[in-house]
Amino acid sequence: MxxxxxxxxxxxxxxxxxxxxxxxxxxxxxxxxxxxxxxxxxxxxxxxxxxxxxxxxxxxxxxxxxxxxxxxxxxxxxxxxxxxxxxxxxxxxxxxxxxxxxxxRRPLPSVESVLAGARSVLVLEDIVDHTNVGAIFRSGAALGFDAVLLAPRCADPLYRRSIKVAMGAVFALPWTRLPDWYEALPSLSAAGFTTVALTLADDAVDIERAVEGVDKVALVLGSEGHGISPRWQHASDRRAIIPMSAGIDSLNVAAATAVACYVTARR
Amino acid sequence: MxxxxxxxxxxxxxxxxxxxxxxxxxxxxxxxxxxxxxxxxxxxxxxxxxxxxxxxxxxxxxxxxxxxxxxxxxxxxxxxxxxxxxxxxxxxxxxxxxxxxxxxRRPLPSVESVLAGARSVLVLEDIVDHTNVGAIFRSGAALGFDAVLLAPRCADPLYRRSIKVAMGAVFALPWTRLPDWYEALPSLSAAGFTTVALTLADDAVDIERAVEGVDKVALVLGSEGHGISPRWQHASDRRAIIPMSAGIDSLNVAAATAVACYVTARR
Structure with a gap:
């Protein structure tokens, strides 16, 4: 007591x-x-x-x-x-x-242990806003994702605001930091995941097509301002887009993640 | 100048x-x-x-x-x-x-003028958080919705924070206040819209089924805390749910809206 x-x-x-x-x-x-x-x-x-x-x-x-x-x-x-x-x-x-x-805080688990048994994984590059990080954890947990991996510069999921917005999903969903930003995506591909980067790049395909029939998926999300870095765009196995109305700013990263998680969970 | x-x-x-x-x-x-x-x-x-x-x-x-x-x-x-x-x-x-x-500010337009020509409409009951209101406008605009109707107690889309989060979508998307909370949903049904309430109610069906093949849809969203009021739950033509993992808190209303807009836009 x-x-x-x-x-x-x-x-x-x-x-x-x-x-x-x-x-x-x-x-x-x-x-x-x-x-x-x-x-x-x-x-x-x-x-x-x-x-x-x-x-x-x-x-x-x-x-x-x-x-x-x-x-x-x-x-x-x-x-x-x-x-x-x-x-x-x-x-x-x-x-x-x-x-x-x-x-x-506890020591962060290894990437291998976080990925063990996981079929749907979120990979956050440089999401700097704690509210967005928390919202992404909450949506991921609610929509059936198994784990979250964070690039070295992604905001802290255990910051008070992240935890609050996530409604505690940061305690339920296994997550860790990627020790190596440069080789992160090739390592995931080598571990059997198809890495799908959410991007507005010209060669991006509809998210439903990008994940259709894929077994292990790692959905890759970039920063609020500039999106995914060129290195990660290039290193991902597929580039995917959520179809949007012409002339409208892209979705907020938390909203885009919710949609992408929903689509990916139903692949 | x-x-x-x-x-x-x-x-x-x-x-x-x-x-x-x-x-x-x-x-x-x-x-x-x-x-x-x-x-x-x-x-x-x-x-x-x-x-x-x-x-x-x-x-x-x-x-x-x-x-x-x-x-x-x-x-x-x-x-x-x-x-x-x-x-x-x-x-x-x-x-x-x-x-x-x-x-x-300008005088609010009539409900009739906001609905003229609209096929996909968002109806917000008592969303009290300006960030959520802004996020909902942004997602609605990006995902092809035509108009937004607000219950009398919904937070102000022209509050600074709403505008900022919406990235200006509150200027692009036609919207107004519903003058009559009690008769709002029956009036929409009478105007040819199928009102679909997003809810955790027991009789809610999968959102994809709820909107499949429907022409004019009004997607109804409730407050962050208690969801849609009993009156509106009862008055809506259909109740729909986004399938979620067991034991997890429901999605945040802005995330749920993004998913529901995405599904509805592709009906």
């Missing part, structure tokens, strides 16, 4: 994990140096712990204690209890869903 | 349209009482003016003047020119894409 510790002073050093949650750069640096990540909201906190991540601590107003009693019962980590107002001073914003947890 | 007016004082009363852009409630009240909306970013500002909306004024740093010279040439509205730092003091945040415009 978690140790309940009432704290009234927002400056208390035990609250260091929860400071200035709106400062993205500061958080990135703190979270990677300390090996932690933050979960926000009752449902997401519960899923993080149920997903096997070890809590460092919890922070919540008294009214959230009952709802998370089952989760708090599974751990010896401290649970700091504060008024909402004091918690707001620590975090820098109004914590809508009340409960926060700081959890330990 | 717009009148270029240099302003150095952030407190200048001519800048009233641009104050405190992060304060959602204040903005809602100001924008509806003044009958204005704000466009942000060179591309979006250009599309708003090209879409026939009359500018009240522009606000930008000197470096954006050249890029928008074509747009500024079409109007007599004042263009306030300020340093980025001073502009930030007015708006309350760093204006990444530099240019802002305040434009006049």
């Amino acid at each position: 978690a140790d309940l510790i009432e704290i009234s002073d927002p400056a208390d050093p035990r609250l260091a994990d929860y400071r200035d949650l709106r400062d993205v750069e500061l958080r990135k640096s703190l979270e990677s140096s300390e090996g932690l990540f933050l979960a926000e909201g009752e449902k997401v906190v519960r899923r993080a712990v149920a997903g096997g991540f070890e809590p460092r601590s919890f922070l919540m107003a008294p009214k959230w204690l009952d709802g998370l009693a089952d989760t708090l019962a599974t751990t010896d980590a401290p649970c700091y209890v504060m008024s909402e107002k004091a918690a707001e001073e620590v975090t820098g914003f109004h914590v809508h869903r009340g409960a926060l947890a700081s959890l330990k | 717009a009148d270029l007016i240099e302003i150095s004082d952030p407190a200048d009363p001519r800048l009233a349209d641009y104050r405190d852009l992060r304060d959602v409630e204040l903005r809602k009240s100001l924008e509806s009482s003044e009958g204005l909306f704000l466009a942000e970013g060179e591309k979006v500002v250009r599309r708003a003016v090209a879409g026939g909306f009359e500018p009240r004024s522009f606000l930008m740093a000197p470096k954006w003047l050249d890029g928008l010279a074509d747009t500024l040439a079409t109007t007599d509205a004042p263009c306030y020119v300020m340093s980025e730092k001073a502009a930030e003091e007015v708006t309350g945040f760093h204006v990444h894409r530099g240019a802002l415009a305040s434009l006049k």
Whole structure:
């Protein structure tokens, strides 16, 4: 059972994990140096712990204690209890869903273990927006994808915003970083996957045709601004497009991913 | 040609349209009482003016003047020119894409005129998140939908965030508010549309089956939290679901819309 510790002073050093949650750069640096990540909201906190991540601590107003009693019962980590107002001073914003947890990151699994048994995989090159990363995980999980691989510069799925938008799918779906950007796609092809890059390139074929009858598929998605890099466009086995109305900007990457996952899941 | 007016004082009363852009409630009240909306970013500002909306004024740093010279040439509205730092003091945040415009809202068109000639229509009940509204417009426009109808409580497509996420699709796609929530769906059916509600209801059929061979379709989408109201669920001609993995939260409404638009466009 978690140790309940009432704290009234927002400056208390035990609250260091929860400071200035709106400062993205500061958080990135703190979270990677300390090996932690933050979960926000009752449902997401519960899923993080149920997903096997070890809590460092919890922070919540008294009214959230009952709802998370089952989760708090599974751990010896401290649970700091504060008024909402004091918690707001620590975090820098109004914590809508009340409960926060700081959890330990785990070493990333190998690409081989993430791909073991997988038939449908998402490969994210340089998606830099945490909301998009979270949305892609959520859609992938809902539409039957088995795993996610991230290029070295893709945004962090364990950043608070990614986790929240993913509704915890980052805990359910196996994922890891690709250690080698340059050889990533040829390695996937060698492992038996047909790599299908979603792109507006001239030689792209309709996504339904690109995945039709293919067994193991790796759907490759590029950055919000410039799409997939020339290296990856060239290295992918197929280039595919979602047919769109003339004169309209392409779909947002999260929307395009949802459509492509849907089509690929039904191949 | 717009009148270029240099302003150095952030407190200048001519800048009233641009104050405190992060304060959602204040903005809602100001924008509806003044009958204005704000466009942000060179591309979006250009599309708003090209879409026939009359500018009240522009606000930008000197470096954006050249890029928008074509747009500024079409109007007599004042263009306030300020340093980025001073502009930030007015708006309350760093204006990444530099240019802002305040434009006049127009009277909403009638439902009949929005539906004239339309074959694929989106109907949004109580989508309260501006990002979702914008994403839905963008996907609808890209995937071949002809019009959007909004229930009385749906979030404003002309709110700055909606416009930005929609990449200006709110200027291209005809839309209006439904004056009568209660009779909205029966009226659409009477106008020859098959209303298809996207829902997790037990009697929902696969979306592909629901729209197969249907001529005029109105795809009905509900709020992020509770989905479509019982009244609208009951009043819709068909209830449809996107097949999903067991045990996973449903898709985000913007992702679900993208998939449903894709399927419906190919019916």
